[in-house]
Structure formats: C-alpha cells, structure tokens
Amino acid sequence: MTYCEPLGTGPAVKDLDENLVSAISRLQRRLRSEKAVDQIGETQRLVLVRLVREGPHTLGELSERERVKPPSMNQTINSLVELGYVERQDDPNDGRKVILIATETGRLLIDESRRRLYEWLQGALSTLSEDERDLLGDAAALIGRIADS
Amino acid sequence: MTYCEPLGTGPAVKDLDENLVSAISRLQRRLRSEKAVDQIGETQRLVLVRLVREGPHTLGELSERERVKPPSMNQTINSLVELGYVERQDDPNDGRKVILIATETGRLLIDESRRRLYEWLQGALSTLSEDERDLLGDAAALIGRIADS
DNA sequence: GGGATTCATTAGGCAACCTAATTAGTTTAC
C-alpha cells in the first residue's frame, strides 16, 4: 500500500511556481548523482566550463556570475587549482586582482565532461519531441534571466 | 578592466545542455539565498510542500520522489519533526514503515511560504510576457520529466 | 600622503547530501 495519490491529479497541477522549483531541485540532484562518476563536483565543473567557454575571469567576476560569495568561489577555485585544472595569474594592471585561467588539462577534462553530459541528456531527452527540445532551449534562457534579475 | 567577454556572443550561445544546467544551478542558488529569510531550508520546505499538497507518504516514497537516499530524507524529516511541522505515525499494516504527515502548523507555514515564493517570483517574472510564463510552465513539466526519467 | 574603498583570502560554521552498517519487520521457501 502506498500513502500518496498519483501525480498529475489533485492540487499538484496548479501552482506553477512550486512545480518549477521542485522540478529544478530534482533535476539538479539527478545531475549531481549521475556526474558522481566524474572526478570533479558539479559546482567545480560549472566554473571550469565557464572559464573554458568564456575565457579568463577574475575571482570577483566568477563569483558574481555564478551567484556565490567570493569566499565560496575562492574555495572552489582552490580545489580546481590543486587538481591542476586552473591557474592563478597576477593581474599586471591591478595588484589586488587575480586572473583565473583554465589549463590545457582543464580544457580536455571539460571536452570530455561536456560530451558525457550531452550523451546523458540525449538519452534523457530521447523521449522528447523536437518542439519540446526547442522549448527547453528557450526555457534555459528564461531561467537564466530570472536567476540574474 | 574585465577579463571575460560579454555574454551572448562567442561559444556560449551554442551548447544548449550546458546552458540549461548552468541556468538551473544559478536559479537554485538565488532561491536558496532569497529564502534564507524563511525559518526553514529550501530542502525541508520542498518536502513539506509535498506532504501538504499530496498527503501522507512513507519515508521511502518521499526519498524516491525527491531523488535523495533514504538516510538523507530521514535527516530532513528529523528536522521537520523537531520543528513540529511533521508527525511520524506507525503503519498499521507494515511495522517496518513509517507514515509521515504534515501537522497543522506545517500546513500554515507552507501556506505563507508559498505565498512568499509566489510574490518573489512574480516580481522576478514581471519582466516576462504572458507567452514566456506559459513557456515556463511547460518547461517545468518537461524538466520534471527529465529528472524522473 | 593618508583615509576610505576594493579585491582576495583565511577561519570557522552550517546545511544537505552520501556510503556503510545496524535494527527490526516481512516475505519466501522448504
């Protein structure tokens, strides 16, 4: 015997906000557990992806974009530096700043990690129609806008 | 001087997967920091919302639906029980199981919390068109499907 | 040149996840 009604009926259908928040939370847990195979945490991976895709950032820039406080980002960077995926360089124009750069090893790791994410998501998405995938792309942009609003 | 190119140009535009994952991660951080005002963590809140919306669950059902392992869910439930928002009841038909039920206090808390989430999101969404909001609703369902696939 | 500001970092703490092992109850198979 189960103690909860089937989904899709009842009050769950209304109340879009909670549905969105809940879905996001569940997807993130799913992703983190899938990626546990990786040698790198999802938080670290996202920072490294950004450095690879968008080039060098200062610590402050990174923490702002990822929406964490500077000490949190510093900790993430410390791990990545220790693992050899990121390098610190002094800013020649401003001695307070530090420039963070993905190493070649870091780039390679992201190449593979990205491929793996793609494969996993394709599997998960294979039940989705073409329209639904487009929708998901638009939604990603929208969610980003809300997060950064 | 900044060390990263403007967004929206360069390689960031392609590569939908990473965009989606990144946006989700950022939104969740945003939500967690906004809700820090609440007396309850976002993880706990999501479980309580589920109990209020969908009625009693066993621990196993809850952990499965929220995509965490049973010990993690147990810890979350312990907090909620200590705070008086959830009650444990023995299953009369199966002595191994425990039935988890939101208390009246829990219900009231969620009523208010839900209202607050709604208000915040409406603010964040006020820059969105009607179509975009509909899209977001569809996306929530889709993301949930991926998470549970 | 000196006070206020900005950027990175250190220190210490907390929330939320995990795995492995334990306890207790139920089901299965003989």
Next chain:
DNA sequence: GTAAACTAATTAGGTTGCCTAATGAATCCC
C-alpha cells in the same frame, strides 16, 4: 513453522558547497 532472504528505517561518520566575519594588501581619492 521456522530459517533465510529481503525490505524499511535509522544511526554513524564523512564530504561538498555554501555562508559570515575578519584580515591583508593594493588602489583610489582628496
């Protein structure tokens, strides 16, 4: 009908990723 296998919840202990507060160092501003 009882022993073995299984299932559910829980306990113990560890990690990651976030936070605030405080420190150190460089730059800005007047």
